[in-house]
Amino acid sequence: xxxxxxxxxxxxxxxxxxxxxxxxxxxxxxxxxxxxxxxxxxxxxxxxxxxxxxxxxxxxxxxxxxxxxxxxxxxxxxxxxxxxxxxxxxxxxxxxxxxxxxxxxxxxxxxxxxxxxxxxxxxxxxxxxxxxxxxxxxxxxxx
Numbered sequence: 001x002x003x004x005x006x007x008x009x010x011x012x013x014x015x016x017x018x019x020x021x022x023x024x025x026x027x028x029x030x031x032x033x034x035x036x037x038x039x040x041x042x043x044x045x046x047x048x049x050x051x052x053x054x055x056x057x058x059x060x061x062x063x064x065x066x067x068x069x070x071x072x073x074x075x076x077x078x079x080x081x082x083x084x085x086x087x088x089x090x091x092x093x094x095x096x097x098x099x100x101x102x103x104x105x106x107x108x109x110x111x112x113x114x115x116x117x118x119x120x121x122x123x124x125x126x127x128x129x130x131x132x133x134x135x136x137x138x139x140x141x142x143x
Contacts, residue, residue, distance in 0.1 A: 022078035
């Protein structure tokens, strides 16, 4: 019994480490995005004409959308691994199937799609606000 408990703990520790990495990746993406936008807008404000700043703000929309997708991708994977974690907790004592398997794909159908996660109440306000700010900078500099 002691050995089974240790195996269970090691397995859920592995899964928990993956979940932590996915959450950390999501956090780092947000930091990199804000840094990228601030640096580009700050550097371009002093060195170029205001109308060109509008174009830079519009061009920054592409990285925002890419970062938004990547953030949703990592959140999707995190949710899949949480389902795997729950399955291991519930079923490990009953079966040895999928022992130490970190394959989350069998749980992907139980989690919202990446597109749905992009527009969830946790990601949409953050990235929507960034897009709104970039559009406001564009309009302000064109007027």
